[in-house]
Amino acid sequence: MKLFGWGGKASKRAIAAAPAPASPAAAADAPSPPTPDQALALLREGNQAFLRGEGNLGHVRVEDLNPLQGGQHPIATVVACADSRTPPTILFNQGFGRLFSIRVAGNTVDRRGLSSIVYAVKHLACPLVVVMGHTGCGAVAAAEAIVDGTSPLDPSLEEMIVPIIPAVLDARRSGAADVAVRAVEENARRVAEKLKTADVAMAGAIAEGRLKVVAAVKQMQTGEVIFLDL
Known part of the structure; x- marks a missing residue:
């Protein structure tokens, strides 16, 4: 299996099938999106508030959905592991309408995941994509x-595991003190780097300064999200 193993007619059909952008009238009422750096700062501030025990999600109410009926304007797309201990909305202290989340075990991206990310960037003007792994990741x-040969490859898990193997090999070659943590970091980095050039719309948004794609790792014991290579 190849990560982002799609293109040509398939990719054109996927984009064509995406929901249409908002009407000009609705777009005129939409709030101006934050810059990529502003969005990143909001996520960092949110995670710090969570770590201090000052999260505001306990105050989220169903009424908060009312102003979102006309559409959504997320500040970030988060590609996260499906692990039940890594919910982006809680870790970043964000309520309804703030995060466009794509979650799959191992936080890799297939062609459907890529289409979702492109939709968020192209049609929702999302300024930031975060690929977030976590320590202690089972995938x-x-x-x-x-890689160690201590377990056979379960065919039913192949699409989850095989895309992560290159990151494990990179970690082994790095000489890192904690190879398991390094593998998690490398996996997040590899996915983030591939996303930067996986679609013309995303590459163009990055070139114009409207989009930033970053990697991060959530620390399982503390809940802190560490952004890599910034």
């Missing part, structure tokens, strides 16, 4: 076991 551990 990464499974990939390590395959």
Whole structure:
């Protein structure tokens, strides 16, 4: 299996099938999106508030959905692991309408995931994409076991595990003190780097300064989200 193994007619059909952008009248009422750096700062501030125990999600009410009926304007797209201990809205202290979330075990991206990200960037003007792994990731551990030869590859998990193996190999070659943590970091980095050139619309938004794609790792014991290579 190849990460982002799609293109040509398939990619054109996927984009064509995406929901149409908002009407000019609705777009005129839409709030101006934050810059990529402003969005990143909001996520960092939100995670710090969560760590201090000052999260505001306990105050989220169903009434908060009312102003969102006309559309959504997320400040960030978060590609996160499906692990139940890594919910982006809680970790970043964000309520309804703030995060466009794509979650799959191992935080990799297939062609449907890429279409979702492109939709958020192209039609929702999302200024930031965060690929967030986490320490203690079971999908990464499974990939390590395959590399070590201590476990056979379960065919039913192939699409989850195989895209992570290159990150494990990179971690082994790095000489890092904690290879397991390094593998998680490398996996997030690799996915983020591939996203930067995986679609023309995203590459163009990056070139124009309207989009930033970054990698991050959530620390399982503390809940802190560390952004990599910034």
